Amino acid sequence: MSKQELTGIPMLEARSKEARAAILTMTTLAGCGHPGGSMSSIDILNCLYHTIRHDPKNPYMENRDRVVVSIGHISPAVYSILALTGYFPLEDAITGYRVLHSRYEGHIERELPGVEWTTGNLGQGLSAAVGMALAAKIKNSDARVYVLMGDGEQQKGQQAEARLMASKYQLNNLCAIVDYNRLQISGSINDVMPQNIRKSYEADGWMVMEVNGHDFRQILSTLEQARKQEKPVMILARTVMGKGVDFMENQHKYHGSALKPEQLEEALKQLGEPNRFEEYKALRAVTPFAPALALDEHFSLKTDLQAGQPIVYEEKTDNRSAWGAAIKDLGEINQAAQTPIAVFDCDLSGSVKTDGFAKAFPERFFQAGIMEHNTCVAAGAMSSCGIQTFWSDFGMFGAAEVYNMQRLNDINHANLKVVLTHAGIDVGEDGKTHQSIDYISLCRTLPGVRIILPADPNHTDRIIRWLIDKPGNYVVAMGRSKIPILKTDANQLMYPMDYSFEYGKADLLREGNQGCVLVCGTPVANTIKAVDTLREQGIFPKLYYISSPLSLERTLLEEIAKLGKVVTIEDHFIRGGLGTTLAERLAEEGLCARQLKIGVDKYAPSAPSDQLYQYFGMDAQSLIKSIGEWVQ
Ligand SMILES: Cc1ncc(C[n+]2csc(CCOP(=O)(O)OP(=O)(O)O)c2C)c(N)n1
Structure with missing residues (x-):
């Protein structure tokens, strides 16, 4: 019987075998990657994609179940199973793994259809899955969320936060699976940081089920049982790192090292899979990669939300x-x-x-x-x-x-x-x-x-x-x-009912021709007071409010350069904020102005804000002096 004709467990067995061969081949081709955890978790992934509601031809289907793989380093396993279930050709993943411009990156990326969440920093996936499960509840969707995690990863404190949140909101649409291979980079999880994973989940209100993570029947029936529970379920899946190749099994060094080509030959023999290493190697250099996704189309938020009437x-x-x-x-x-x-x-x-x-x-x-x-x-x-x-x-x-x-x-x-x-x-x-x-x-x-x-x-x-x-x-x-409510010099509201915000646009607060003042954030009221006092004294700096300090328009920069002197004022460390952006942007545009940066220049003492503003020279009196001296 050909592979394509197989169904049920024999099909899953054949798929896992082919996936293991792909995992080993792509990591050997790249000369790096994480085959150990990929081999221990592949049977779980295989069962998951066999049971979830998804459509590889329509990967962004609204009501799909979502799988978050928190251990982004097992990308070879994810790519293999997604390919074998029809998301993209397996050959693309094998030859494109960790190659510049391909979407088969070192750790899984959401740009690849089938990947729901980019991971790599361990301990984030459960939180992401909690957010997605809450979203399904809000939308009254019956979609389920699965998250595959490592056992070493359970050491991260954020895991406990996510467990509590799932429990508080009774996320019975959430199923976590831990690849319990008992190894991590430095060796045994018990030596690195002993932890009772089962008890931690139980103590936080989860239901825990335990399975042999290489037994398809057990995994499938446990996933089925998990669906019926009224609380979040964690499946502790006992697995073997490097499963399927005898010299890799239970060896933590294969967490993150690829086989040499001669070891690959032996491993593929053990798996009973053909060795196509040389063929793929030739293709690796010339594989044309899929064009980048239209990110906006798939990831952008399309809303029908209305802005309503402003409150004045x-x-x-x-x-x-x-x-x-x-x-x-x-x-x-x-x-x-x-x-x-x-x-x-x-x-x-x-x-x-x-x-x-x-x-x-x-x-x-x-x-x-x-x-x-x-x-x-x-x-x-x-x-x-x-x-x-x-x-x-x-x-x-x-x-x-x-x-x-x-x-x-x-x-x-x-x-x-x-x-x-x-x-x-x-x-x-x-x-x-x-x-x-x-x-x-x-x-x-x-x-x-x-x-x-x-x-x-x-x-x-x-x-x-x-x-x-x-x-x-x-x-x-x-x-x-x-x-205070900001007013123009004609005593009109600075931001009236019909004002429309534009990201990156500077708002002119006071006209002037003696230097320029840019202010952002809370010091704006003191700055207006200072500039108005200077105007009474016959000094006219031009004053702008900057609401988007990381985006300064060229016309504003030209104006500043024309006036020759500029003061920036911000309730922020003077390195890295508005003042820094301005200096950088002026230099980039080949423009020049003498700049005074007013802001916070050290960790501040503890005092009421008005006293602190005085301490850092951002009260009106100090600003009258510093702006007045600078722009004249
Ligand atoms: C926050 C964070 N710290 C450290 C690492 C480096 N790192 C990558 S994998 C790994 C060990 C993970 O162990 P486990 O979860 O058991 O995965 P397995 O070894 O079974 O693949 C570490 C420490 C990381 N990716 N993220």
Whole structure:
């Protein structure tokens, strides 16, 4: 009987054998990679793709089950099984593995159809799966989410966060599988870091089932049983690293080393598979790779969300209250929309002002506790499932605390909107650990993330409304203090009802011709006060508000160069923020101006914000002096 005619268990057996040969061949061809865990987990993956609801010809089918592979290093196994189930030709994966411009990267990438989440940093997959399982619940979908993890990976603290979240929300549509081969890079998991994996899951409210991870019948029947449970299930799958080749079995060195060609010959003999190494080697150099995916088409968020009517503020208030009011209003006016809005919180909703949304929409508000790492990834993964997802936290905990998770969301082309409050030294008396002075500089190193700093409550309202139908990852950062409503010099609202936000556009606050002042964030009110006082004294600097400090228009740079002198003011470390961007952009454009950078130049002491602003020369009096001296 030919391979194509096989069905049931014999088909699965033949497929695993062919996949093992592919795993070994591609890693030997590349001279690197992770064959050991690929061989231990291949039978599990094989069973999974045999049972889940998916369509290799329509990989982005709306109601598909999703498989997150948290151990991104077992990419050879993932590529082999996806190829053998029809996603792409196996030969492409074997010859393209770890080759420049191919989609068969070292660790799995979401750009490859069939891969739901890019992984590689261990300990992230369960959080992503939690976010996807929550998304399925919100959408009333019966789709299931599976996550395959390593046993060494269970050591990561974020695993515990994700377990708790899955349990709290009773994610009975979530099934985790641990490839329990008892080895990791440095040897036995018990020597590296002893841990009782089963008990950890049970203690956190999961149901645990145990199987032989190489027994197809057992795996299939356990997956079936898992479907019927009322709580999240973890299947502890006992496996053998390097399974199928005697000299590889239970050898931790094969976690991350490829076979030599002569060892491959012997291994393929043992598997009873033909050796096509030389043939593939010749193809490796010339394989034309599939063109890059139209990322927008598959990953972008398509929404029918409406921005509604702006709320106009006439009285001084804090930007975070304007954010809270806007998101609640957007929730209300979009109740009939197809695209749900969801909000995550980490035990700070009263301070970050999402409590109004929480009360109005408890089923789409996720109280995630003090688990920022898990929250950032879960919210990011949810945002990749057609849900406009917001996460609001203090600047410190939503930026520096979770830099890697933001990076992972960026790499995954997620659509997360992170709203940071209490950014900068405008956090009050909480001191250094709470003073987020690097939120712009962290976003600077995330190529796809855009950061926006609203100026006042009206601006905040318009920006949140502008964002409501935007795809992509954004950070909106604001301080804690109350901000006066900004006015033009004709005493009109600076951000009136009909103002429309444009990313990257500088807002002219005061006309002038004696140097230029750029301000972003909370110091704007003091800066306007200072510039207005200077105008009374006959000194006229041109003042702009910069809401997108990482995107400065060429026309603005030309204006600055023409005026010759510029002051930048920001509640941020003076390295890496607005001042740095300006210096860099001027140099890139071959333009020149003498620049004074005003901002935070060291970890700040603990004091009320107005005193700290004075300490760093950002109060109105200090600014009158520094701007006045600089621009004359
Ligand atoms: C956060 C993080 N730390 C370290 C690594 C490096 N690393 C890659 S694989 C691995 C061991 C993983 O062990 P396990 O989960 O048991 O996978 P297996 O060895 O079974 O393939 C380590 C430490 C990583 N990828 N991510």
